[in-house]
Amino acid sequence: MGKFASWLGASLGFTLGGPIGAIIGFAVGSFVDGFKLDGFNQEQIDYERGRQTQTRGRRRPQQSQTQSGDFEISLLVLASVVIKADGKVDQRELDYVRQHFVNMYGKERANSAFRLFSGILKKKVSVRQVCMQIREHMTHASRLQLVHFLFGISKADGNVTASEEEEIRKIAGYLYINQRDYVSIKAMFFNAVDSAYKILEITKSATDAEVKKAYRKMAKKHHPDKLQDLGPEHIKVAQEKFQKIQEAYEKIKDERGF
Known part of the structure; x- marks a missing residue:
């Protein structure tokens, strides 16, 4: 005990x-x-x-x-x-x-x-x-x-x-x-045709420049360093999610040849 x-x-x-x-x-x-x-x-x-x-409804500062x-x-x-x-x-x-x-x-x-x-x-x-x-x-x-x-x-x-x-x-x-983040995370667990695009929160109609911009945005949002406060054990798990974003980007790059 x-x-x-x-x-x-x-x-x-x-x-x-x-x-x-x-x-x-x-x-x-x-x-x-x-x-x-x-x-x-x-x-x-x-x-x-x-x-x-009793105190619900009052705004309290978020714990840093x-x-x-x-x-x-x-x-x-x-x-x-x-x-x-x-x-x-x-x-x-x-x-x-x-x-x-x-x-x-x-x-x-x-x-x-x-x-x-x-x-x-x-x-x-x-x-x-x-x-x-x-x-x-x-x-x-x-x-x-x-x-x-x-x-x-x-x-x-x-x-x-x-x-x-x-x-x-x-x-x-x-x-x-939000819905975009939810769909992005969900797409990491499904092998749909457009999963790579959903992971980057874009559509197939996105230009090459938009694909690159979306990747940079997602890489920043989901970077493992954002979880440093939780300790090294969580950094490793976050890296798996980050890897999915990198793989999605590489897949689109290969398809488009840029």
Whole structure:
């Protein structure tokens, strides 16, 4: 229990309060009765949730840096929504989440995260409230990374169902990810004829100059350096997304011969 408490204690930033904090409290309580974390018990987490509800609608300054643990917790909560979107929990999707966390954080930390995830899966999540909390504290680049990961989960079983895609689209909207960015990320997981153009957020009618301009814009928007605050483990994952943009550009270049 000590290792789990240590991991979770280090993860608590903005995710302690509000709806995400309540979900964490429920998840931990589902396998540890009366568990307390650094002086915060379920009643205090519920209080924080109520306090956020009372202050909703007031503009609060966005947190300049999102801690790695906050991103981790947010990812687990949203992943649970997507995995349950088609009415079942597919083992391949669970394996994808586990392996992703092993790759990023190592086996010990991943085991703690997945233990919490098993509790989160039992909780009904208010997607809108969770996303409101995330977007108040997380940068646009980090929110783009969340959406990218969610598509990876849904594709883990080889097929993105309509219900999964609809859930991710809804999440993206609540996170203030515009339609162009959403379509671009989605195209990274489908081998459609025009996927390369969609990834660069342009159409086939774009001129060569417009293609080059679009690539520079996308490379800047999705550059891994924008996630430096989250730590080196997230830079590696961001590089995979960045590679998709580079591959899309190279494909169009080869087709057009410039």
